[in-house]
Amino acid sequence: MVVDGLANFNGSEGSVARDAVKLAARQPKAAVFIELAGDAREDRVAVRVDRLEAAKVDRADVFLAIAEDDVSTAVKAGENGGRTLSHTGVVRSLVRLAEIEAKRGAYTADLVLMLDRSWRRANLRPSFSCRTAGRAGSPAPPPAR
DSSP: OOOTEEEOOOOHHHHHHHHHHHHHSOOOEEEEEEESSSSSTTTTOOOOOOEETTOSSSEEEEEEEEEEOOOEOOOOOTTTTTTEEEEEEEEEEEEEEEEEEEGGGGGGEEOOOOOOSSSSSGGEEEEEEEEEOOOOOOOOOOOOO
């Protein structure tokens, strides 16, 4: 398990996980805002990333993921042969949108989503992520176990 890009440990270590999440929650973060843009016939979203300097980072890579819920796979062979497996949050697309510098200020974009016709629109959800670099004064991660 990795928390906030700093701590890594076995996910079965409950107390380590709780401590890492508590520490990460106290750290300043960049702000990411997402909203649907346009009308129901359009596949557009608006994104804004702000407060990188407050998060004590020099730069960040902004990613867009499109995930689909309620996906199933009919397994033909192997240990799960003959079963149908259900999946949630299947990443259909992952794109690096931009590299932004904290000194530049906010990043904003109005994006047209490129959706495959085989994906079920009602089950899709966009997600944005910032991978940050240059954290000044970050706490040391707990040792890997």
